[in-house]
Amino acid sequence: xxxxxxTLAYDGTAFAGWQVQPGLRTIQGELHAAIERILGRExxxxxxxxxxxxxxxxxxxLGQVASVALAAPIPGENLxxxxxxxxxxxxxxxxxxxxxxxxxxxxxxxAKTYEYRIFRGSLCSPFLAPxxxxxxxxxxxxxxHQAAAQVVGEHDFTSLAATDADLAARxxxxxxxxxxxxxRTIFSxxxxxxxxxxxxxxxxxxGFLHHMVRNxxxxxxxxxxxxxxxxxxxxxxQARSRSAAGPTAPARGLFLHSxxxxxxxxxxxxxxxxxx
Amino acid sequence: xxxxxxTLAYDGTAFAGWQVQPGLRTIQGELHAAIERILGRExxxxxxxxxxxxxxxxxxxLGQVASVALAAPIPGENLxxxxxxxxxxxxxxxxxxxxxxxxxxxxxxxAKTYEYRIFRGSLCSPFLAPxxxxxxxxxxxxxxHQAAAQVVGEHDFTSLAATDADLAARxxxxxxxxxxxxxRTIFSxxxxxxxxxxxxxxxxxxGFLHHMVRNxxxxxxxxxxxxxxxxxxxxxxQARSRSAAGPTAPARGLFLHSxxxxxxxxxxxxxxxxxx
Numbered sequence: 001x002x003x004x005x006x007t008l009a010y011d012g013t014a015f016a017g018w019q020v021q022p023g024l025r026t027i028q029g030e031l032h033a034a035i036e037r038i039l040g041r042e043x044x045x046x047x048x049x050x051x052x053x054x055x056x057x058x059x060x061x062l063g064q065v066a067s068v069a070l071a072a073p074i075p076g077e078n079l080x081x082x083x084x085x086x087x088x089x090x091x092x093x094x095x096x097x098x099x100x101x102x103x104x105x106x107x108x109x110x111a112k113t114y115e116y117r118i119f120r121g122s123l124c125s126p127f128l129a130p131x132x133x134x135x136x137x138x139x140x141x142x143x144x145h146q147a148a149a150q151v152v153g154e155h156d157f158t159s160l161a162a163t164d165a166d167l168a169a170r171x172x173x174x175x176x177x178x179x180x181x182x183x184r185t186i187f188s189x190x191x192x193x194x195x196x197x198x199x200x201x202x203x204x205x206x207g208f209l210h211h212m213v214r215n216x217x218x219x220x221x222x223x224x225x226x227x228x229x230x231x232x233x234x235x236x237x238q239a240r241s242r243s244a245a246g247p248t249a250p251a252r253g254l255f256l257h258s259x260x261x262x263x264x265x266x267x268x269x270x271x272x273x274x275x276x
Numbered sequence: 277x278x279x280x281x282x283t284l285a286y287d288g289t290a291f292a293g294w295q296v297q298p299g300l301r302t303i304q305g306e307l308h309a310a311i312e313r314i315l316g317r318e319x320x321x322x323x324x325x326x327x328x329x330x331x332x333x334x335x336x337x338l339g340q341v342a343s344v345a346l347a348a349p350i351p352g353e354n355l356x357x358x359x360x361x362x363x364x365x366x367x368x369x370x371x372x373x374x375x376x377x378x379x380x381x382x383x384x385x386x387a388k389t390y391e392y393r394i395f396r397g398s399l400c401s402p403f404l405a406p407x408x409x410x411x412x413x414x415x416x417x418x419x420x421h422q423a424a425a426q427v428v429g430e431h432d433f434t435s436l437a438a439t440d441a442d443l444a445a446r447x448x449x450x451x452x453x454x455x456x457x458x459x460r461t462i463f464s465x466x467x468x469x470x471x472x473x474x475x476x477x478x479x480x481x482x483g484f485l486h487h488m489v490r491n492x493x494x495x496x497x498x499x500x501x502x503x504x505x506x507x508x509x510x511x512x513x514q515a516r517s518r519s520a521a522g523p524t525a526p527a528r529g530l531f532l533h534s535x536x537x538x539x540x541x542x543x544x545x546x547x548x549x550x551x552x
Contacts, residue, residue, distance in 0.1 A: 011402040060403075089405035126287040127336075127407065129365035 002074070003069045003103055006031075006083075007095040008048065010061050013130045013252070014090060018054040018064070027091060031066065034086040037230065038079065050110065051207070052259040054106045054142045058251030062115075063094065063258040067105040103261075111187065111260040113204040114213045118221075121197035132198070133253035135221060139199075141191070143230035147220040148189045148201065150233040158182040158240040160219065162211040182209060182210070182240075187196040202257070213251045215242075222246035279345045280352070282307075282325065282359075283371040283485070286337050287393060289406045289528070290366060293333040294340070298444065303331070303367060305411065307342065314355065319348040319399040328381045328388065328535040329484070334527030336407065338391075339370065339534040343381040378473055379537075387423040387536040390489045393529045394497075397473035409529035411497060416474075417467070419506035424465045424477065425497040426509040434458040434516040438487035458485060458516075478533070490525045491518075499524035 008031070016024035020032065028049060036046045049068040055061060060222070080096040087093070102108075117132040124134040161182055186205040195201055201217055219236060222228050227246065236244050292300035296308065301500060304327060312322045325344040356372045363369070378384075392520070393408040400410040411479055438448055439489070462481040477493055494511060498504050503522065512520050 009402050011405075020311065084399065089400065089410075090402045092402050123360065123368060123370070124365065126285055126366045126368050129287075131403065134365075267477060 001069055001071050001101075002073075003067060003099050004079070005097050005099040005103060005105070006066045006068070006093055008061065008064050008066065009092050009094055010064065011090040011130070012058050012060045014054060015057065016272050017059070018051050020048060027051075027061075027064075028066075030087060030091055031083075034083055035068065035070070035079075037086055038082045039070070039072045039074065043070070046070065050105050052109050053256075054210075055212075055254075055256055056211075056251050059254045059256065060252075061256040065105045065109070065259040065261075066097065067103055067108075068099070107258070108208075108261050108268075109259050110219050110262055111204055111206055112208060113202065113257040113260075115209065115255045115257045116201040116203075116213060116217045116249065117255070118199040118201075118217075119197055120199055130252055131255075133217075133250050135199075137221070137225040139221070139224040140225065140226065140230060141193075144191055144220055144224040146231055147190055147223045147233040148203075150231075151189050151203075151216065151237070152186050154183060154185045155237050156183050156240055157209055157212055157237065158237050159242060159245045161209040161213040161242065162213050162215075163242045184208065211248055214251065214254060215245055215247075217249040217253070219246035221249065257270045277345050277347050277377075279343060279375050279377050280355070281373050281375040281379060281381070282342045284337065284340050284342065284346070285368050285370055285404070286340065287366040288331060288334050288336045291333065293335065294327050294330045297306075298354065298384055303327075303340075304339075304342075306363060306367055307359075310359055311344065311346070311355075313362055315346070315350065317349045322346065323519070326381050328385050330486075331532055331533070332487075332490075332527050333482055333531075335530045335532065336528075337532040340532050340537040341381045341385070341537075343375065343379055343384075343533055345377070382533070385483075385534045385535050385537055386535050387480055387482055387486060389478060389533040389536075390484065391531045392477040392479075392489060393531070394475040394477075394493075394523065395473055396475055399505060406528055407531075408420045409493075409526050411475075413497070413501040415497070415500040416502065416506060417500065420467055420500040422507055423499045423509040424467055424479075426507075427462050427465050427479075427492065427513070430459060430461045431513050432459050432516055433485055433488055434517060434525045435512050435521045436488045436491040437485040437518065439493075439518045460484065460488075482528075487524055490527065491523075493525040493529070495522035497525065 007112050010027050014025065016026050018027045020026050020029040026228065028051060032046065036044060039046060047068060051065040052065045055064065076096050076098060083093045117173055118135045119132040120126055120135060124132065139207050184205055184207050186203060189203045203213060218234070223230060223232060283518060286303050290301065292302050294303045296302050296305040304325060307325050308322065312320060315322060325342040328341045331340065352372050352374060356369055357388060359369045387515040394411045395404055396411060398412065402409065459482050460481055465479045470474050479489060495509070499506060499508060
């Protein structure tokens with residue numbers, strides 16, 4: 001039995017999110033089916049690959065991580081090549097490496113980084129549309145930067161958590177057998193203006209609640225266009241109520257950028273850590 | 277009655293090509309439905325917008341041109357805004373302008389430019405896959421450049437025309453009531469190496485047969501990887517037989533870049549002409 005860590009990128013446009021669902025095309029389902037197909041019947045059943053977290057329908061990934069323990073004695077290089085030949089072009093395995101038996105893509109993660117892209121020009125190219133939120137409001141960028149800064153640190157993010165309590169409870173239940181907490185720590189949170197009318201938000205934290213990044217972006221945009229007063233993000237968090245915050249920004253602008261694990265694991269994270 | 281010229285870009289991935297077809301999502305069909313919806317029942321029926329040419333399923337456009345004569349007295353700016361609000365984000369109207377009554381997007385065109393993108397790296401990003409042909413063969417670039425140069429000028433392109441005779445006849449029938457000819461003139465034809473392992477072919481000519489650019493690219497790639505001798509493109513054209521040439525390259529790498537019209541028309545083509 002060998003435990004594998006897979007790093008993958010995907011265009012989420014055509015998928016019903018990460019998590020396997022009967023009758024729907026999902027990333028986890030495609031990955032699982034590809035592994036079963038590659039290994040053949042003698043190694044069935046293959047366990048479901050576990051992701052660092054679920055991404056919703058339409059959300060993309062530049063560096064999602066999954067783990068799966070396989071009994072088949074297949075060399076990593078062969079598995080890597082075979083997966084990219086078997087998976088649809090919208091899902092690519094970027095790296096594959098053997099890891100300790102206790103490595104779990106979700107439980108072992110110590111930090112995650114998300115990016116959210118906004119296009120501010122008047123006409124959004126058809127080739128950008130699936131990967132950005134087209135936002136033509138006039139935005140107060142000072143208020144936007146201030147709102148991003150106000151979420152850094154340890155906070156109760158109840159105001160920015162999905163309100164579907166059953167769903168939230170189910171999503172939390174795998175991760176923690178203790179009562180779910182809405183407290184998370186944000187290490188960095190900032191907006192950058194890029195060429196071609198792009199505005200990109202990058203947030204790195206020790207964990208994220210369901211819909212948290214999209215609710216955060218939707219709320220920051222509402223602050224930047226004057227729906228909430230500038231500087232009100234702190235009060236919105238303190239309210240600990242979803243109704244105190246703004247709307248959920250569309251899935252298509254969101255990218256899971258990367259997932260980090262402790263240095264003990266053979267992962268060469270130095271470059272990524274320095275980049276923050 | 278006012279005649280309109282529309283310039284549009286589209287991501288062809290999710291469409292069954294340009295031409296309207298019962299039960300299928302096509303660019304022409306979406307555009308027609310959007311115009312009818314905007315103008316309302318009192319102006320029905322609206323004629324089908326005519327494209328400069330049909331693009332196949334999966335082929336993209338950066339600057340397709342369509343013409344349509346409308347009886348409704350709607351200002352161009354309003355029609356432009358309303359179309360981009362009504363059309364799916366995968367289709368964008370870049371420009372709209374009133375033109376002479378005898379302007380026809382197809383019959384009036386004097387030149388067209390296509391681009392074909394090839395990705396040569398080992399791992400093709402999921403975000404590039406719908407817009408490039410992933411080609412991992414070792415390519416002889418000298419042979420590739422030579423093949424591109426050999427198609428410049430007036431030639432009988434029967435070797436590179438779609439073999440489906442009925443389809444070809446049907447496609448030609450709108451354009452010419454005379455017997456269809458496979459003679460076309462290519463003004464420029466060249467490959468460029470771009471950063472990030474991209475290889476881009478650009479071809480400009482007075483017209484293109486069905487599948488001609490994709491058959492040309494498939495044949496040039498076969499020459500560059502040694503399936504045909506270097507320098508054999510001239511002989512392949514002279515054979516005037518589809519079986520003398522290589523395969524049809526996949527639709528996803530192909531972009532209709534632009535369509536040119538005579539200068540008499542109010543279109544400001546100077547920039548585009550200089551760029552060639």
